[in-house]
Amino acid sequence: MSDNADPIHDVLVIGSGAAGGAAAVHLSAAHHDVCLLERSDGKSLKPCGGGMAAAVQHWFPFSLEPAVEQVVRRVDFSWCLQDPVVAELPGDAPFWIVRRERLDQLLAEEATNHGAVHQTGVDVTHVERHGADWQVTAKDGRQWRARALVIADGSGSPWPQRLGIGPRGVNHASTVSVRLEGQGSLDDGSARFEFGLVPQGFAWAFPLAGGVNVGVGSFIGRDELDSNAVLRQLLPDLGFAEDAGERQHRRLRIWNGHHCLHGDGVLVVGDAASLCDPFLAEGLRPALMSGCEAAVHLSRWLRGEQTSLRSYSSAMRERWGESMAWGRRIAQVFYRFPGVGYQLGIKRPTAPRRIAQILSGEMGYGDIAQRVIKRLLLQRG
Template sequence: MTGERVYETIVIGGGPAGATAARRLALAGRHTLLIDAARFPRPKACGGGLTGNVQRFLDFPIDSVVENAVTETLCMFRGRRTILLKPVGLNVAMVRRDLFDHLLVKKALEAGANLKDGTRVRRLERKNDRWRVETTKGAYESQTVIGADGAAGRTGEAAGLRREKRLGIALDCEVSVPRERFERFKRRAIFDFGIVPRGYGWSFPKGDRFSIGVGTTEKHFPEAREHLRLLIARHESLRGAKVLDTRGAPLPFWKGFEPLARQGVFLVGDAAGLVDPLSGEGISYAIRSGILAARFVDEKISGGANAEGGYTETVEKEISRGFAFALRLAEIFFTHPRLCYFIGVRSISVNNVFARLISGEIDYAQLYEELAASFPGRVYRALKPVLKRWKAA
């Protein structure tokens, strides 16, 4: 095999997780190859909402690709009981994924990583302590591999990791509305809870259009298109909107603690199932895991004996422990959406706590503590009329 086909590490997938890992490894001086089936800039089904941690984790500014900032939310339950909320400090950057991901890939190249895009990985094989990565454009070899091939990726399986996944589904589309209407609503995200079973619908302003979607933690979602149509028909800001593009994709929700690395293969982002089980957010976790994987891959190449175990443990500590709280909240929320909507979503104090989570000021463990402290009184107040009726009967 020629020199240009042998690398210290090969990153499969150039989304936020893979591009970040490739940049960090190249900056560390590692001979890195980034492979992606698509050609950049490439589209990706996504709301494009970035939490505060995204900019915090990245080592370069992303302002050039931020289209708008969301500062208020219009929440509703099945199109009714609407409430406009302006949580303190809410500021969600909205991006188009084709442009955002392209920026991240360019930053990986700038750092010295090599890119083969338009190249699909077909097979991953272990050969004499190395990995042979067979692609549509020939084979490559490396000591370590980063599996960043997203929700439908096969790298994990090939390395004997994550044989079972917990896949939900999301469908989104872009719609254009008259300019003056967009201007009126350009800082507003809309959330419709209860519109889909075990999920929600959203509308995010982006550039000069809205990104509308519905997502669920359920495995099957046959009425997704119908729900999406309903969402568009219901909302003032979207009435008469022209639907430009509709895309569906699996959402690999976090399902529990599990090994994420083995024999020099490290899984990151969606390929590692690092999607928030409550909100469906995945970009900041993709980036965070990309950074962590780069650190442990670097250690592995330097001869570290337990880099794989170290990676799994660190992801557990820095990401998945928070997901365990999110999963608990998701169970409560999706089992009792109406009750949670009235006592939680409509409450400005609950929204303020979530705004702090979104900005990266607090993590899920702190959020859970704050909610648990304020909830007993709230639950009591919400149930008071029911208790009264029960006593009177």
């Protein structure tokens, strides 16, 4: 079935998560005709801790606060549930916990306020060039056409590889998340990171209003993550039953090198572009950043002010990739020798402030990497 009545849009955005929503907001605010296609009906929980630097607010002309449920002021670190380190976050680098479904909804609503069309329940199964346009087909046969395409359908996206953009081979973190009702022993405004229980990774607990997002992520291992073993120990420590909550397993694409993120009239953003931080799994900020950047470069391209979208790939390399190249090196050393990493990295008096500065975007991994890696390698020997 073909929806012949549908006009040729300026831009089709596949996926209305953080990255697609951010792109749609700015493109529609710049008066482009945008159609946002989303598979989900918005009723299911999204596996995401929701931790995000408040600094991302600067990228949006409307308040993101309706999605914010907690402002984190204190972070507790532990090694195998012991050896605690407490970090009070500086007031100038606040860290938000957002309810993820609400954030995505807020972005999509804002885009529709500017005239974008938001269609849910659309499972995109085909993407192809049709003359000078892009044609997208859904599982149920509906079709859409546009001059440009933004690929924002997350870690499972097949399109970058099929279209020859982004990394040829992808690297994944294995993750499990649990959303729990009640806060257990976690205080309002405090987040928890546990190293030691998770091989080549860490576990986290982020507070929501009346709930907690607990997650486990393993970053460089090839072995299957035994998240149940981790949660059996971690959940009672957080004041919950060891089998509490429903578990969602996800493979999360992580940053694995500088890549071309554009083609002719097409850009890839967010997890689909493998932007997620390979050390701390921070994926929301790069998703929002890439969505905003995509809109800037695509808007100029649509107006004929530039003939290529190369500037988008360059901007993401400069704003995000350069830091991730160092983040990846830190992850490779830290997660191979996590005990040393905890003692020499996390337990250093300056570490919590550095982590807060990294997560807020005030600092990049490049600013600290050489010292950190040298320290870890020297102590290991």
